[in-house]
Amino acid sequence: MRWQALPLLAGFAVVALIITARAILAEAQIADRDASREAIEAQQTLSSLLSLAQDAETGQRGYLLTGEKNYLLPYQHAVEALPALLKRVDEMFPVGSDRAQQVAGIKDALARKQAELAETIRLYDTGNTAKALDIVRGGRGKLDMDQIRANIDAIRRIDGANLAARAERMEQIEGWLRIGSFAALLGIFLLGIYTIRQSSRRFREVAAAQDALSAKNAALLNEIDTREKAESQLRQVQKMEAVGQLTGGIAHDFNNMLAVITSAMNLAQRKLARGEHDVQSFVEAAADAAARAANLTARLLAFSRQQPLAPQIVDANRLVTGMSNLLRRTLGHAIEIETVLAGGLWKTHADPNQVENAIINLAVNARDAMDEEGKLTIETANCHLDEAYAAAHPEVKAGQYVMIAVTDTGAGMAADIMAKAFEPFFTTKPATKGTGLGLSQVFGFVKQSGGHVKIYSEPGEGTTIRIYLPRFTGPEEAAPPVKTGGRSDVPATETVLLVEDDARVRASTVAALLELGYTVIEAAGGDEALEKLGQNAAIALMLTDIVMPGMNGRQLAERARKHSPSLKVVFMTGFTRNAVVHNGVLDHDVHFIAKPFTLEQLEAKLRDALA
Structure with a gap:
């Protein structure tokens, strides 16, 4: 193999020598052009110097002959221009150069010439015309001009000799280079013939190997295509299994709650039919099951990002503990879940539903990374992010944080994937398995x-994702008073306008309001509500559903307040998108009660709105 590479190496060496020689020649040519340009500029400068000296002499003679000041203009221009031109001459011909002697002779002669011109003009101006003309006739000025011309001619001869010698050297170099290039080209031609013959032999060998490789590659591609189709079908089946598992868990919980409610109501009906009135335990059981169903609905809305943001003081330990069952149902039994909760954990101020949603998102991502089998660890801790950490992460403010970490035993991520993990719609999952919004939602929250x-x-x-929420250091929020049942000690006397498009919900809410002591006027929609509001000035509060056909609750409230500015409004709904929620947070000073609600919750909300 070493001997086979020698011709190629020799060819490269020859080419390198030619390129090097050409580079040297090019540099020499550049230097020659620079020297020629400098010589031309020097000749032009010296010619300009001689021209100025001649102009000065012409102006002086014209003035001496005519006495007209206008003839002195060439002389005056020369006197003004000569200093700058002499400075340029000094720069072009430094002391020690091969033309320094001639330049010194030019400057001496020019200085004497200038002195003579100035002296004759001065004598003429003072009336000594004859003496001034005698100096001119004396021929001293002519000798100085001849000396200037002679030195300039000497410099031109020196420059010409230098340029001729340089040109001769360049011609010799080019001759040797032509001979060398011809020899090199001949060698390259011979090497090319040898290389072509060798390449033809090797090409035949490669072609044979390529044919064999192509056959194997075709078989491999066919196998990959078959495997990808099988994997796509498997992912779709797994997706449907995950949806079915989550749906089954939700249906299981709701069926349990409905079983309690149905059983309790049936037993209560039978006892009442027999004239027995000890049905309190059945009513309480049904109410408790309904409350748990409402809580599950709220969790599902938070999971689907349809819950308005309502920050509260959060105990992360209690929140994680309360999520255990939901996580187990969501992740499946193949995922082992471990919680490591810190003692003395600080409180934080955040929306608990969104914290739950973030943990669920991270847990689902971890499940997918573990291929739905492995160990998931949820950890809480008190953390302090110092100034050094904040300097390395400009978006972080140094301080105390509550840390919630989710760790999996999955495949892990490379650095380039981690850098993009929080970007919206970025995902390493197939299109059928994820949208890439889970981690970006966590990041935004x-x-x-x-x-x-x-x-x-x-x-x-594996992967660990840590969430740091700021420590809450303010006073603990007092829990609102919980009423144990019955009506308020202060009887309700106000008139309430109830607006609800669902007849059954409207009927039950009317009964609840009457039970609380309110006078009730009901309407099935926005237009009817505005009509009744205009007919009855005694209406103090409007309790309206948000999601209604035609005019929604927010639009109705805005139009109603134009008619009655002092009207109090309480909104109610089981789901809302943007009517009273903006940027994910309930609008300021909005009274809102979520369906379903208890009689006590309704009473407290109306009292609060009317206060």
Whole structure:
């Protein structure tokens, strides 16, 4: 193999020598052009110097002959221009150069000439015309001009000799280079013939190997295509299994709650039919099941990002503990879940539903990274991010944080994947398995809450995602008073306008309002409500559904307040998108009650709105 490479190496060496020689020649040519340009500029400068001297002499003679000041203009221009031109001469011909002697002779002669011109003009101006003309006739000025011309001619001869010698050297170099280039080209031609013959032989060998490789590659591509189709079908089946598992878990919980409600109501009806009135336990059981169903609905809305943001003081330990069952149903039994909760954990101020949603998102991502089998660890801790950490992460504010970490035993992530993990719609999952919005939603919520999120991962070592929420240091919020039942001690006397498009919900809400002591006027929609509001000035409060056909609750409230500015409004709904929620947070000073609600919750909300 070493001997086979020698011709190629020799060819490269020859080419390198030619290129090097050409580069040297090019540099020499550039130097020659620069020298020629400098010589031309020097000749032009010296010619300009001689021209100025001649102009000065012409002006002086014209003035001496005529006495007219106008004839002195060439002389005066020369006197003004000569200093700058002499400075340029000094720069072009430094002391020690091969033309320094001639330049010195030019400057001496020019100085004497200038002195003579100035002296004759001065004598003429003072009336000594005859003496001035005698100096001119004396021939001293002519000798100085002849000396200037002689030195300029000497410099031109020196420059010409230098340029001729340089040209001769360049011609010799080019001759040797032509001979060398011809020899090199001949060698390259011979090497080319040898290389072509060798390449033809090797090409035949490669072609044979390529044919064999193509056959194997075609078989491999066919196998890959078959495997990809099988994997796509498997992912679709897994997706449907995940949806079915989540749906089954939700249906299971709702069926349990409905079973309690149905059983309790049936037993209560039978006892009442027999004239027995000890049905309190059945009513309480049904009410408790309904409350748990409402809580599950609220969790589902938070999971689907349809819940308005309502920050509260959050105990992360209690929140994680309360999510255990939901996580197990969501992730499946193949995922082992471990919680490591810190003692003395600080409180944080965030929307608990969104914190739950963030943990669920991270857990689902972890499940997918573990191929739905592995160990998931949820950890809480008190953390302090110092100034050094904040300097390395400009978006982070140094301080105390509550940390919630989710760790999996999955495949891990490379550095380039981690850098893009929080970008919206970025995902390494197939299109049928994820949208890439889960981690970006977590990132946005944490940043809105003034926190920080960080990924720690290595390929093959699993992943840890840590959420840092700011520590809450304010006073604990007092829990609202919980009423145990019955009506308020102060009887309700106000008139309430109830607006609800669902007849059954409207009927039950009317009964609840009457039970609380209110006078009730009901309407099935916005137009009817505005009509009744205009007919009855005693209406103090409007309780309206938000989601209604035609005019929604917010639009109705705005039109109603134009008619009655002092009208109090309470909104109610089981789901709302933007009517009273903006940027994910309930609008300021909006009274809102979520369906379903208890009689006590309704009473408290109306009292609060009317206060």
